[in-house]
Amino acid sequence: MALYVKKFGGTSVGTAERIHAVADQLVAMAARGEQLVVVVSAMSGETNRLVALAEQMMPQPAPREMDVLLSTGEQVTIALLCMALMQRGLEARSYTGAQVRITTDSAHTKARIQHIDDQAIRRDLNAGRVVVVAGFQGMDGEGSITTLGRGGSDTTAVALAAALKADECHIYTDVDGVYTTDPRVVDNARRLETITFEEMLEMASLGSKVLQIRSVEFAGKYNVPVRVLSSFKEGPGTLITFDDEDDMEKPMVSGIAFNRDEAKLTVIGVSDTPGIASRILKPISAAGIEVDMIVQNVGADDRTDFTFTVHRNDYRRSLELLQILATELDLKSVAGDEKIAKVSIVGVGMRSHAGVATRMFDALSAEGINIQMISTSEIKISVVINEKYLELAVRTLHSAFELDKAPTVTQ
Amino acid sequence: MALYVKKFGGTSVGTAERIHAVADQLVAMAARGEQLVVVVSAMSGETNRLVALAEQMMPQPAPREMDVLLSTGEQVTIALLCMALMQRGLEARSYTGAQVRITTDSAHTKARIQHIDDQAIRRDLNAGRVVVVAGFQGMDGEGSITTLGRGGSDTTAVALAAALKADECHIYTDVDGVYTTDPRVVDNARRLETITFEEMLEMASLGSKVLQIRSVEFAGKYNVPVRVLSSFKEGPGTLITFDDEDDMEKPMVSGIAFNRDEAKLTVIGVSDTPGIASRILKPISAAGIEVDMIVQNVGADDRTDFTFTVHRNDYRRSLELLQILATELDLKSVAGDEKIAKVSIVGVGMRSHAGVATRMFDALSAEGINIQMISTSEIKISVVINEKYLELAVRTLHSAFELDKAPTVTQ
Numbered sequence: 019m020a021l022y023v024k025k026f027g028g029t030s031v032g033t034a035e036r037i038h039a040v041a042d043q044l045v046a047m048a049a050r051g052e053q054l055v056v057v058v059s060a061m062s063g064e065t066n067r068l069v070a071l072a073e074q075m076m077p078q079p080a081p082r083e084m085d086v087l088l089s090t091g092e093q094v095t096i097a098l099l100c101m102a103l104m105q106r107g108l109e110a111r112s113y114t115g116a117q118v119r120i121t122t123d124s125a126h127t128k129a130r131i132q133h134i135d136d137q138a139i140r141r142d143l144n145a146g147r148v149v150v151v152a153g154f155q156g157m158d159g160e161g162s163i164t165t166l167g168r169g170g171s172d173t174t175a176v177a178l179a180a181a182l183k184a185d186e187c188h189i190y191t192d193v194d195g196v197y198t199t200d201p202r203v204v205d206n207a208r209r210l211e212t213i214t215f216e217e218m219l220e221m222a223s224l225g226s227k228v229l230q231i232r233s234v235e236f237a238g239k240y241n242v243p244v245r246v247l248s249s250f251k252e253g254p255g256t257l258i259t260f261d262d263e264d265d266m267e268k269p270m271v272s273g274i275a276f277n278r279d280e281a282k283l284t285v286i287g288v289s290d291t292p293g294i295a296s297r298i299l300k301p302i303s304a305a306g307i308e309v310d311m312i313v314q315n316v317g318a319d320d321r322t323d324f325t326f327t328v329h330r331n332d333y334r335r336s337l338e339l340l341q342i343l344a345t346e347l348d349l350k351s352v353a354g355d356e357k358i359a360k361v362s363i364v365g366v367g368m369r370s371h372a373g374v375a376t377r378m379f380d381a382l383s384a385e386g387i388n389i390q391m392i393s394t395s396e397i398k399i400s401v402v403i404n405e406k407y408l409e410l411a412v413r414t415l416h417s418a419f420e421l422d423k424a425p426t427v428t429q
Numbered sequence: 430m431a432l433y434v435k436k437f438g439g440t441s442v443g444t445a446e447r448i449h450a451v452a453d454q455l456v457a458m459a460a461r462g463e464q465l466v467v468v469v470s471a472m473s474g475e476t477n478r479l480v481a482l483a484e485q486m487m488p489q490p491a492p493r494e495m496d497v498l499l500s501t502g503e504q505v506t507i508a509l510l511c512m513a514l515m516q517r518g519l520e521a522r523s524y525t526g527a528q529v530r531i532t533t534d535s536a537h538t539k540a541r542i543q544h545i546d547d548q549a550i551r552r553d554l555n556a557g558r559v560v561v562v563a564g565f566q567g568m569d570g571e572g573s574i575t576t577l578g579r580g581g582s583d584t585t586a587v588a589l590a591a592a593l594k595a596d597e598c599h600i601y602t603d604v605d606g607v608y609t610t611d612p613r614v615v616d617n618a619r620r621l622e623t624i625t626f627e628e629m630l631e632m633a634s635l636g637s638k639v640l641q642i643r644s645v646e647f648a649g650k651y652n653v654p655v656r657v658l659s660s661f662k663e664g665p666g667t668l669i670t671f672d673d674e675d676d677m678e679k680p681m682v683s684g685i686a687f688n689r690d691e692a693k694l695t696v697i698g699v700s701d702t703p704g705i706a707s708r709i710l711k712p713i714s715a716a717g718i719e720v721d722m723i724v725q726n727v728g729a730d731d732r733t734d735f736t737f738t739v740h741r742n743d744y745r746r747s748l749e750l751l752q753i754l755a756t757e758l759d760l761k762s763v764a765g766d767e768k769i770a771k772v773s774i775v776g777v778g779m780r781s782h783a784g785v786a787t788r789m790f791d792a793l794s795a796e797g798i799n800i801q802m803i804s805t806s807e808i809k810i811s812v813v814i815n816e817k818y819l820e821l822a823v824r825t826l827h828s829a830f831e832l833d834k835a836p837t838v839t840q
Contacts, residue, residue, distance in 0.1 A: 105488075
């Protein structure tokens with residue numbers, strides 16, 4: 019008997035009507051003989067409501083109590099969905115994270131799952147029940163409620179699928195799969211039948227917010243087949259696969275990710291001596307600011323320019339820190355730019371194909387788009403460009419790599 | 430160091446502002462060196478909101494899931510109150526019922542507390558923390574969430590006070606104590622300094638909804654001193670005492686309770702034979718209808734009249750059941766009256782004083798108020814009268830027993 023873990027997000031369970039619609043879908047699945055473990059998020063809007071209440075109590079709400087508060091959101095949904103299922107004659111039983119015994123570390127508001135006890139759930143499944151589990155939450159060793167951070171319900175679903183050795187983990191979202199790029203930017207963006215975990219990881223970390231990144235890591239670690247589906251229309255969605263097939267069979271590029279969340283900072287006229295990069299970045303990281311891309315150009319003389327990007331929210335603060343540093347280190351000057359965008363091509367196929375970068379740069383150049391920074395990994399090439407060219411760049415690359423065509427298996 | 434369990438109801442924590450006001454009070458108490466365990470209810474309105482959601486899922490929501498749902502109400506409040514306390518520099522820590530290990534039976538939506546584990550709370554108190562516990566909820570032997578029914582937060586507070594051997598259990602309400610009767614009906618109703626548990630039990634069961642009746646039983650069983658106080662103005666409130674003092678010291682009557690929740694049903698012309706009462710009441714109790722007062726008049730011939738009261742919500746159904754029975758048992762006729770009220774005088778002092786009933790009946794008769802039914806216990810006399818005389822009867826009795834005067838110790 020096939021066992022599936024199905025995760026429905028906040029929008030899918032956002033109203034009483036939507037919960038009934040999800041229940042209808044689950045009844046049909048159960049009628050096909052599927053064993054079902056359902057993971058749900060808080061009803062959309064609920065988490066924001068609770069956060070607003072917390073901030074009325076304490077500008078920086080205490081993390082342990084924040085978790086006690088936020089975890090009620092999913093607890094409401096599990097109860098309501100069970101009622102909707104029972105109203106349809108299905109046996110159903112709800113579990114909070116603590117009741118399952120989803121054990122996490124004690125890093126409140128961003129805890130990591132350490133262990134899942136599958137006993138109670140198995141007993142219910144064997145008794146013919148649908149099991150409904152609150153996503154996003156667990157319990158630490160002391161019995162305190164923890165949460166996994168925003169989007170953590172995906173992680174709960176994948177982790178449960180791993181613990182239960184489910185046939186597949188189905189993530190229901192408001193899109194019907196993973197696309198070659200954002201369909202709002204490129205009309206002929208295409209749904210991918212499959213995508214590898216590595217590609218998905220890059221897409222997720224680059225801002226294609228279909229799945230929470232930690233859940234993808236989890237799925238990769240435990241070999242859980244994950245399928246992304248629409249909760250509103252039927253369809254096969256996109257299956258996330260393990261990259262155990264021959265890369266030669268893969269298209270060079272699977273998708274184009276982008277974001278405009280970053281800002282760029284440049285320190286001009288740095289003396290090209292060992293240890294200078296760490297001296298520049300030390301005050302930034304000490305302030306808890308995360309750095310994304312880093313580029314250092316070798317200068318003509320013994321001076322060089324040092325450029326890096328941070329989240330746009332951290333831009334002002336970073337600039338201030340660099341200006342203090344500039345005085346201390348006798349740097350020439352500090353420059354910054356908020357009007358940038360990052361565009362990336364992602365594909366496990368590019369490992370085995372030379373010339374991918376060249377094709378990318380040529381295509382952008384042909385449109386007169388200047389590349390400000392470049393960063394590469396084995397399966398990704400990212401460039402920073404002027405923000406105003408973002409849509410043009412994405413469309414250009416989408417057609418340059420023929421992503422609008424049916425799966426292009428390179429020869 | 431004095432240890433108090435303090436319970437704040439839904440109105441007292443109904444808004445962010447009110448929670449801040451409660452936190453201010455607690456800070457002042459902690460500054461006096463008091464050890465504090467705080468029990469809170471759901472914010473007012475929250476339980477109704479959740480019930481409405483549940484009923485959109487299932488007309489008769491499944492009890493286990495209802496408890497999962499409703500228990501989130503208090504869980505929100507404990508987190509918010511802890512934040513408000515921490516914002517004021519107090520160390521605070523929240524506990525759900527399950528986290529304390531308030532173990533109950535499995536009677537969902539009306540569970541009974543079986544055991545409380547005081548270890549975790551004691552550890553926190555010893556560490557100088559304020560402990561905030563979700564009222565109204567517990568966990569059964571299987572780890573399922575249970576609730577104690579409406580008003581169950583009072584029971585949680587009293588049970589915790591018993592388990593922790595607290596000096597006193599303070600119940601904060603929107604009234605500043607227990608009154609000789611409802612001040613909205615009698616202008617010069619007087620706050621009682623003390624009331625015995627037995628009197629409180631009678632007052633609670635008769636509709637003076639200051640405390641949930643089960644919490645009073647609990648307090649009596651475990652000898653927990655309970656004080657009812659206002660959460661809005663300072664004052665000594667009313668201390669609920671054990672009736673271990675000499676009744677002679679007590680006033681004859683401590684208070685007047687009343688309600689108009691009941692309806693009266695009379696079966697006329699019942700043959701006065703053994704077993705007839707149970708035959709009449711069997712279909713009523715089989716339908717889950719609770720009977721309050723029962724009176725059987727001895728008739729002149731071998732026929733008698735049999736009268737009882739039920740909750741007004743059950744009146745129509747009871748009448749139908751009796752009409753079916755009347756045909757089966759060849760009864761003369763069935764009559765009913767919804768326009769009744771029950772008025773009771775309550776006082777442990779009446780045990781040792783003859784003539785209390787006479788004084789009550791005389792006072793009512795002097796005002797032309799006809800008594801339809803009478804029922805007595807050791808410390809209570811209840812009469813059923815026409816609803817329209819309710820206020821007059823309460824005022825008449827209040828002054829007949831001199832309840833408006835300072836504590837009248839009878840000679």
